[in-house]
Amino acid sequence: MLRPPAIRRTAARSWQLLRRVGTAGPTRTIRFRLTATYGIVFLVTGAVLLTIGYALVRHNISGPQDFGKTYRHLVPGTPAPLQGPFAPNSTLRRLFRAEHAQFVSNALHRLVLEYVLALGAMTLVSVGAGWWLAGRALRPLRDITATARRVSGHNLGERIDLEGPADELKELADTFDGMLARLDSAFASQRHFVANASHELRTPLAIMRTEVDVALADPSAGTEDLRGMGEAVRETIDRCERLIEGLLTLARSEASASRGEPADLAELAGDCLTDLRARAEEADVEVRPRLEPAQARGDARLLERLIANLIDNGIRYNRPGGFLSVATETGGGRAVVRVRNSGEAIDPAAAATLTEPFRRIGRGGDGFGLGLSIVSSVVAAHGGRLRVQAPQSGGLDVIVELPAAPSVGNVSVPSALTAS
Amino acid sequence: MRVLLAEDERRLADAIARGLRQQGMAVDVAPDGSEALTKSRVVRYDVLVLDRDLPGVHGDVVCKTVRGERPETGILMLTAAGALEDLVDGLSLGADDYLPKPFRFAELVARIHALARRAGPSRPPVLHHGDIELDPARRAVTRQGRAVELARKEFAVLEALMAAAGATVSAEELLERVWDEHIDPFTNVVRMTIMTLRRKLGEPAILETVIGVGYRMA
Numbered sequence: 024m025l026r027p028p029a030i031r032r033t034a035a036r037s038w039q040l041l042r043r044v045g046t047a048g049p050t051r052t053i054r055f056r057l058t059a060t061y062g063i064v065f066l067v068t069g070a071v072l073l074t075i076g077y078a079l080v081r082h083n084i085s086g087p088q089d090f091g092k093t094y095r096h097l098v099p100g101t102p103a104p105l106q107g108p109f110a111p112n113s114t115l116r117r118l119f120r121a122e123h124a125q126f127v128s129n130a131l132h133r134l135v136l137e138y139v140l141a142l143g144a145m146t147l148v149s150v151g152a153g154w155w156l157a158g159r160a161l162r163p164l165r166d167i168t169a170t171a172r173r174v175s176g177h178n179l180g181e182r183i184d185l186e187g188p189a190d191e192l193k194e195l196a197d198t199f200d201g202m203l204a205r206l207d208s209a210f211a212s213q214r215h216f217v218a219n220a221s222h223e224l225r226t227p228l229a230i231m232r233t234e235v236d237v238a239l240a241d242p243s244a245g246t247e248d249l250r251g252m253g254e255a256v257r258e259t260i261d262r263c264e265r266l267i268e269g270l271l272t273l274a275r276s277e278a279s280a281s282r283g284e285p286a287d288l289a290e291l292a293g294d295c296l297t298d299l300r301a302r303a304e305e306a307d308v309e310v311r312p313r314l315e316p317a318q319a320r321g322d323a324r325l326l327e328r329l330i331a332n333l334i335d336n337g338i339r340y341n342r343p344g345g346f347l348s349v350a351t352e353t354g355g356g357r358a359v360v361r362v363r364n365s366g367e368a369i370d371p372a373a374a375a376t377l378t379e380p381f382r383r384i385g386r387g388g389d390g391f392g393l394g395l396s397i398v399s400s401v402v403a404a405h406g407g408r409l410r411v412q413a414p415q416s417g418g419l420d421v422i423v424e425l426p427a428a429p430s431v432g433n434v435s436v437p438s439a440l441t442a443s
Numbered sequence: 444m445r446v447l448l449a450e451d452e453r454r455l456a457d458a459i460a461r462g463l464r465q466q467g468m469a470v471d472v473a474p475d476g477s478e479a480l481t482k483s484r485v486v487r488y489d490v491l492v493l494d495r496d497l498p499g500v501h502g503d504v505v506c507k508t509v510r511g512e513r514p515e516t517g518i519l520m521l522t523a524a525g526a527l528e529d530l531v532d533g534l535s536l537g538a539d540d541y542l543p544k545p546f547r548f549a550e551l552v553a554r555i556h557a558l559a560r561r562a563g564p565s566r567p568p569v570l571h572h573g574d575i576e577l578d579p580a581r582r583a584v585t586r587q588g589r590a591v592e593l594a595r596k597e598f599a600v601l602e603a604l605m606a607a608a609g610a611t612v613s614a615e616e617l618l619e620r621v622w623d624e625h626i627d628p629f630t631n632v633v634r635m636t637i638m639t640l641r642r643k644l645g646e647p648a649i650l651e652t653v654i655g656v657g658y659r660m661a
Contacts, residue, residue, distance in 0.1 A: 218524065222496070225523040229544035230455045236548030237462030255454060 053164075054157045061153035066146045073138045080134060084127050163192040167199060179207035212379070219381035223266055223391055227259045234259075269393040273380065276325050276400040285428045286323040288330065288360050289314040289351040295331040296349060299338060307343040308364075317351040317358035320428040321405040329401045330360060332394040333421055337364035339390065341418070357407075358427040366418035374413035398423070444559050444579075444599065445469045445486060445620050449479035449505060450494040450521070459492070462548050467582060467595035468555070469623040476500025483509050486619060488516050489559040492551075495522035495533065503536050510537030517558030521546070556580050570605040572660050573649060577605050586644060596621055597640045600633070604650070604660050613657035 163185050170183045182203060185196035238244050238252035292314055303310050319326065330349075337347040345365035352359050369384055376382050378399035383392040395411065398421070402409040407425035414420050446468045450456040453474065460470045471486070473479035476497040483491060491509055495502035506518055520538040522529060533541045539561065540554050556579055560568060570577040574587045579602055584591045593601065599621040604612055614633045618626060626632065637658060641650050651661045 222523040225544045226452055226455065229523070229546065230452065230458060232545040233455060233458040233462065233548050237458055237465065240462065240548065241465050255458070259454065 054154070054161055057157040057161075058150060058153040061157070062146060062150040065149040065153075066142070069142050069145060073142055077131070077134060077138060081127075081131055084130070163187070163196060167192075167196055171199070174203065179203055179210055216380050219392075220270060223381065224263070227263045227266075230259045231256050266391050266393075269391055269397065272325075272328060273393060273397050273400055276328075276397055276404050283321040284323065285318055285320050286326050288317040288319055288326065288358050288425070291323065291327045292330050292334075292349055292351050292360065295327065295334050299331070299334050302335075303338050303347065306338050306341060307345075308338050308341045309344075309346045311346055311348040313348070313350040315350075315352045317353045317360070318428040319358040319405070319407075319425040321425070325401045325404070326425075329398050329423065330362075332398050333360070333362040333423075336390075336394050336419070337362050340364070340384070341366045345418070353427050356427050357424045359425075360423045361421070363414075363420045364418040365416070368415060368417040369413040369419065371413045374411050374419060377411055377419075378409065395421075444489045444555075444602070445471075445623070446490045446492060446555060447471050447473060447479060447482055447486070447488040448492045449473045449476065449497060449502070450492070451475055451496070451498050452494070459548075459551070463552070463555070464595075464623075466552050467599050469599070469621055471624045476502065476505045479505050480508055482624070483513055483516065486624070487513065489620075490517045490519060490555050492519050492521055492555065493538070495520055495524070495529075503532075506533075506536045506538055517555075517561060519551075519554055519558055521551075553580065570602065572605050572608075575601075575605070575644070575649065577602055591643055593640070593643060596632075596636050597643065600636050601640055601644075604658060607659065609660055611653045611657045611659040616657070 166185060167183055170181050174181050182200045183196040184200070185193050187193055234252045234255045238249055241248065292312070296310060296312055300310065334347065334349060337349075341347060341364050347364045348362070350359075350361045373384055377384070377392075377395045380396040381392040382396075383390060399409050402423055402425070405425050407423060410422040410424075412420040412422070444467075446463055448456055448460055448463070448470055450459065450472070451474050456472050456474065460472050463470045471482055471488075473482050476499040478499075479491070479493070479497070480500060482488075493502050493506055493509075495506075497505060502520070502522075506520065509516055509518060517540070518538045519540045519542060520533040520536075521542050521544060522533065523544045530541045530543075539558055542551060542554060560579075568578070568580065570579070576585045577583075577598075582598060584593055584598065584601065600617055603617055603620045615628075617633050618628065618630075622632070637650060637652075641648060644650070649661050651659050653659060
């Protein structure tokens with residue numbers, strides 16, 4: 024005899040078993056459910072159809088029989104109403120009726136049995152056919168699942184490439200392939216970025232480490248040597264700081280999604296030009312500004328950085344005696360900044376890749392290849408468009424188009440008053 | 444020992460070259476791949492220290508080419524990519540050793556020494572000749588157990604002669620092994636160094652002059 028706790032345990036175990044049966048195993052596959060549905064629908068419609076057939080047969084063979092008509096037909100000249108052995112309520116007629124009723128009842132009984140057997144057999148056949156059809160229809164889904172399972176962060180090159188008619192499953196597979204392709208390129212650019220960032224950070228570390236190791240390994244190193252080492256290390260740290268600042272700006276511009284405050288690109292460009300004019304003179308580059316009001320909306324600091332990067336690049340990758348033109352304008356609902364510089368001719372294909380982080384044309388100079396990727400990222404965060412062209416005459420032609428903000432000419436007056 | 448350093452990062456190249464010269468090596472610097480190839484065709488280097496990401500001709504190509512043209516040169520690959528796959532890639536391209544940046548300078552020196560030893564005909568880590576003992580890794584020379592103080596070039600000349608194990612080494616070869624590309628080829632610096640070396644090593648005289656040919660250990 025089971026004691027209450029034992030009963031509870033047994034009950035709990037049975038419940039778990041039931042749940043497992045209910046949630047696991049083949050009952051959870053669509054194929055099983057489709058087959059079951061198909062079988063049930065066939066069974067029910069078959070049963071209804073056969074029932075109707077049975078009712079019709081029964082109605083038709085067991086309706087009121089006019090024996091007189093048959094008799095009159097068999098024995099011409101018999102008067103109606105019927106007399107003789109087949110007169111109503113005659114014994115023979117009652118016997119005949121009973122015999123007929125018995126025959127009909129037997130036939131109907133046999134019919135029911137045959138119907139049930141036939142229905143059962145056909146249901147089995149239809150379940151089998153349903154299982155096969157469902158499996159066939161679901162095979163593409165299994166391919167999709169298998170591919171999705173094989174795909175991982177390291178293996179995004181897999182594609183389903185589903186063949187067959189352009190139906191819903193083909194559409195699903197193609198959508199999935201498209202998603203994989205986008206993921207693949209995102210992962211690739213992420214890997215590229217990390218590899219480059221680590222490369223760029225390791226190099227200054229290697230310089231500092233070597234400088235310090237070499238200076239300390241020399242027992243006769245004098246103050247002059249140690250001072251030289253300190254200067255080299257400081258210069259390298261400056262370089263690290265610039266790199267880290269660039270990376271931070273890039274990360275910040277990618278994260279920035281706020282619409283921010285209105286900003287006049289012409290004003291920002293003017294400020295940048297003032298800051299960088301000395302560098303331009305040093306590099307013997309003629310600056311040609313053409314600044315018309317161009318109101319945009321966004322993070323003024325990032326927009327200023329965008330313009331500063333473009334101007335900085337324009338000076339850095341120029342030739343002595345070259346020019347740098349900076350233009351801002353509003354047109355077609357867009358605020359436009361266009362920076363063009365002279366310089367060496369650049370392969371247009373290479374120019375298109377310059378917006379990727381750490382891309383540089385040549386290895387000269389002390390840049391990291393982050394400038395244009397910051398520009399591109401700021402433009403994207405502000406919902407704008409960036410075009411980088413390499414004219415045959417040399418240099419780069421960069422056009423930034425941002426959605427224009429409504430002019431705030433009147434509003435700026437009071438703010439100018441309060442500022443003064 | 445003659446080392447070619449192919450590194451495009453000017454500051455790093457300066458620092459490494461300075462450090463290796465302190466260690467008594469003759470170092471030439473190539474700032475890009477094509478110059479590295481040109482130099483390795485002119486001079487037979489003991490070791491090539493090769494940055495993998497070189498502009499011009501890529502480091503991988505330089506590595507394969509030098510491996511084909513100069514099988515005796517030891518190649519040490521230097522790179523900022525420190526992942527296992529990069530190491531396997533580098534070694535399968537024909538590099539003898541692989542050092543990820545940032546590295547300890549002492550480790551770089553030790554690996555260059557190990558490569559130089561492997562690159563030539565097999566020789567022991569410490570060289571002996573008669574009562575003279577020379578340890579390239581520690582840069583120490585003793586005669587009859589007493590330490591001998593040698594300048595870098597003197598040490599390198601003695602090392603080259605001892606490594607030749609009694610064979611005659613020409614003055615030109617000494618010039619190529621011990622001095623870098625900036626030396627004037629018509630200098631008499633080899634003769635001067637041999638003279639100082641003889642004086643420092645003392646009696647009995649152990650460095651012989653083979654007239655018209657070169658020098659050898661007696």
